[in-house]
Amino acid sequence: MTLAADLAPSLDRLMDRIEGRRAELVALTQDLIRFPTINPPGEAYRPCAEYLGERLRKRGFEVTYVRAEGAPGDCEAYPRINVIARWEGARPGPCVHFNSHIDVVDPGQGWTVEPFGGLVRDGRVYGRGACDMKGGLASSVIAVESLLDSGIALPGAIEISGTVDEESGGYGGVAYLAERGWFSKPRVDHVIIPEPLNVDRVCIGHRGVWWAEIETKGRIAHGSMPFLGDSAIRHMTAVLGRIEDDLYPALARRHSDMPVVPEGARQSTLNSKSLHGGQAEGHSGLPSPLVADSCRMIIDRRFLIEESLEDVRGEVAGVLDTLKAERPGFDYVLRELFSVAPSMADRDGPVATAAARAVRRVLGKEAQFVCSPGTYDQKHVDRIGKLKDCIAYGPGVLDLAHQPDEWVGIDDMVAAAKVMALAAHSLLTAQA
Numbered sequence: 001m002t003l004a005a006d007l008a009p010s011l012d013r014l015m016d017r018i019e020g021r022r023a024e025l026v027a028l029t030q031d032l033i034r035f036p037t038i039n040p041p042g043e044a045y046r047p048c049a050e051y052l053g054e055r056l057r058k059r060g061f062e063v064t065y066v067r068a069e070g071a072p073g074d075c076e077a078y079p080r081i082n083v084i085a086r087w088e089g090a091r092p093g094p095c096v097h098f099n100s101h102i103d104v105v106d107p108g109q110g111w112t113v114e115p116f117g118g119l120v121r122d123g124r125v126y127g128r129g130a131c132d133m134k135g136g137l138a139s140s141v142i143a144v145e146s147l148l149d150s151g152i153a154l155p156g157a158i159e160i161s162g163t164v165d166e167e168s169g170g171y172g173g174v175a176y177l178a179e180r181g182w183f184s185k186p187r188v189d190h191v192i193i194p195e196p197l198n199v200d201r202v203c204i205g206h207r208g209v210w211w212a213e214i215e216t217k218g219r220i221a222h223g224s225m226p227f228l229g230d231s232a233i234r235h236m237t238a239v240l241g242r243i244e245d246d247l248y249p250a251l252a253r254r255h256s257d258m259p260v261v262p263e264g265a266r267q268s269t270l271n272s273k274s275l276h277g278g279q280a281e282g283h284s285g286l287p288s289p290l291v292a293d294s295c296r297m298i299i300d301r302r303f304l305i306e307e308s309l310e311d312v313r314g315e316v317a318g319v320l321d322t323l324k325a326e327r328p329g330f331d332y333v334l335r336e337l338f339s340v341a342p343s344m345a346d347r348d349g350p351v352a353t354a355a356a357r358a359v360r361r362v363l364g365k366e367a368q369f370v371c372s373p374g375t376y377d378q379k380h381v382d383r384i385g386k387l388k389d390c391i392a393y394g395p396g397v398l399d400l401a402h403q404p405d406e407w408v409g410i411d412d413m414v415a416a417a418k419v420m421a422l423a424a425h426s427l428l429t430a431q432a
């Protein structure tokens with residue numbers, strides 16, 4: 001008899017055990033949604049972290065709270081409290097870490113249900129954060145508790161963390177912890193982030209980000225004699241023309257090996273997220289007649305693993321320098337606001353393989369390997385923690401994130417918990 005065959009009945013029992021905890025999984029998700037952990041400003045972080053930590057402490061986890069002192073937004077009113085819980089096996093071995101962010105974005109308008117009520121209806125749990133990502137956090141907790149209850153001998157260690165500020169860049173959360181060794185070997189070997197990428201997909205990474213502000217300069221004059229000035233808005237029109245005619249076609253031609261979903265994001269993209277020129281908005285009465293001496297546009301450029309940040313920056317600077325050479329009076333300032341490097345784990349690496357195998361066993365179909373169009377905390381695990389073996393896998397439909405009436409499917413959460421338990425088991429025991 002092979003080891004794997006010997007193991008099959010106990011893994012089947014593990015699956016039954018998770019199925020039997022469906023109601024508890026729903027209740028845990030509801031409890032987590034009821035903490036209004038809105039970021040900004042960073043509401044209710046402490047009670048939410050303590051709720052999670054207290055639950056796991058009772059289960060024998062060693063629980064540590066780390067406040068990100070000095071991180072953006074950290075203050076007495078809104079302390080950045082992270083929680084990390086660790087369970088140690090009887091023998092040494094690898095560590096599998098499940099990381100979820102506990103913060104959510106502002107509910108905004110358009111809800112037909114209470115955003116922090118945790119309503120259950122038609123097989124779904126509703127609320128801000130239901131899919132992004134308290135449903136995933138709850139699934140990972142039930143997965144790990146069930147695995148520990150199964151009686152299967154496990155070497156190594158399992159960690160579950162609830163971290164803050166992912167929605168604002170993760171600086172008070174995973175980045176802060178990674179800088180202090182919480183996401184590096186030898187402490188941690190494999191990381192699963194239960195972001196809502198759909199239950200049958202294994203997300204191996206994300207594109208890069210570059211935000212910059214372009215300002216065109218002009219010369220102020222009376223609006224009745226614009227020829228005496230030089231309009232910064234007309235100069236910006238020239239910039240927009242070049243972006244439209246040259247840059248967009250160039251970006252559209254650039255294809256990636258990154259399996260980004262949706263398909264439209266499988267190329268480089270650029271979005272002008274704001275544009276303002278001339279007299280400030282928000283005044284009362286009629287505006288005064290002026291030629292604009294400044295026009296500012298913020299661009300949001302998403303780039304591929306095949307591109308470098310230097311290329312991305314150089315491409316936009318090139319457009320502006322060409323205009324400066326060709327267009328009389330053209331002058332500009334380019335200010336960088338924010339950047340994130342792309343990240344992609346090896347799809348043949350341990351954690352991606354273990355998750356894909358578990359998806360096949362639980363759902364009876366091949367997992368799809370994908371990359372996310374936007375970023376998430378994997379960037380910090382990769383760049384700061386120097387840990388490559390990191391994926392996102394969790395229940396929930398990505399398109400519902402940040403929308404009104406956000407929900408997560410209960411069947412999906414149960415299936416995801418099964419996949420997470422099987423993946424953790426195989427990573428710890430090196431058995432399929």
Ligand SMILES: [Zn+2]
Pocket residue numbers: 101132133166195196376
């Ligand atoms: Zn998220």
